[in-house]
Amino acid sequence: MAVGGESDAPVAIVTGAGSGIGAAVARRLAGDGWRTVLTGRRGELLEEVAGAGATVLPGDVRDADHVDALIAAATERHGRLDGLVLNAGITVAGAAGETSDEDWERVIETNLTAPFKLVRAGLPHLTRSRGAIVGVGSIAAAVSGPELAAYGVSKAGLVRLIQSVAVDYGRRGVRANVVNPGWTRSEMADAELGGLVGELGPDLESVYGEITRHVPSRRPGTAAEVAAAIAWLLGPDSAYVNGSVLTVDGGTSIVDAGMIAFGDQPEPDGRSST
Numbered sequence: 001m002a003v004g005g006e007s008d009a010p011v012a013i014v015t016g017a018g019s020g021i022g023a024a025v026a027r028r029l030a031g032d033g034w035r036t037v038l039t040g041r042r043g044e045l046l047e048e049v050a051g052a053g054a055t056v057l058p059g060d061v062r063d064a065d066h067v068d069a070l071i072a073a074a075t076e077r078h079g080r081l082d083g084l085v086l087n088a089g090i091t092v093a094g095a096a097g098e099t100s101d102e103d104w105e106r107v108i109e110t111n112l113t114a115p116f117k118l119v120r121a122g123l124p125h126l127t128r129s130r131g132a133i134v135g136v137g138s139i140a141a142a143v144s145g146p147e148l149a150a151y152g153v154s155k156a157g158l159v160r161l162i163q164s165v166a167v168d169y170g171r172r173g174v175r176a177n178v179v180n181p182g183w184t185r186s187e188m189a190d191a192e193l194g195g196l197v198g199e200l201g202p203d204l205e206s207v208y209g210e211i212t213r214h215v216p217s218r219r220p221g222t223a224a225e226v227a228a229a230i231a232w233l234l235g236p237d238s239a240y241v242n243g244s245v246l247t248v249d250g251g252t253s254i255v256d257a258g259m260i261a262f263g264d265q266p267e268p269d270g271r272s273s274t
Helices: 020-031 043-049 064-077 101-129 149-172 187-194 204-211 223-234 257-262
Strands: 011-014 035-038 054-056 083-086 132-136 175-181 245-248
Touching: 011 020, 011 064, 020 035, 020 043, 020 083, 020 187, 020 223, 035 064, 043 054, 054 064, 064 101, 083 101, 083 223, 101 132, 101 149, 132 149, 132 223, 149 175, 175 223, 187 204, 223 245
Parallel strands: 011 035, 011 083, 035 054, 083 132, 132 175, 175 245
Antiparallel strands: none
């Protein structure tokens, strides 16, 4: 979104902005002329990401006082709130029968309850600005992977939360959409896959290659690619997009798993895809 002077530049809150997709969103919005309020648990990383027009407020989005501080930073320091990017999230591996109450509650509280509280606090200001909300979900909201019970439920709940906002507040000018990324190169994904080095490949690059070998695009996404989708959903070019789920996964979720057993098709140049 190209904007004029700073006084009329739109303002967005970005959670989980210290690394990965959140950091890429912060940088993309800054380049598009937005003023941003950036939050995350690690202040030093936020400071590295922050540029001109950014306010840094380290903290935990599960903390109600921190949510109030984020809204105040946007509305009192900058005079408005035009966008919410609900990106902060965690994953704890575990099948339903193996997930503890503590792990379940921590994932649901971080990935679903905290976004709900921030949305609730931000809606009075977003209705005034006719603003937009983008939730960062996951393809785990729509398709199931092994040992992702709490994570998948939290992301599916986030999709329904965002769509309920679209239904209830669309008439008041608020748009709310979700981006569901697939495997995306980030610090979080690197850490998650690091334990598979040696099992699926000799190094992290090989592991990424292995987990994406049945992805039609044959690679993981980048944080910048996901950020571009989020920025589009926040901006005026998506003015009639409301309640949608934009999947950014290189085609992962359209693959028929049952057909993989019939063998990989050769690449256009005659090489095998494996």
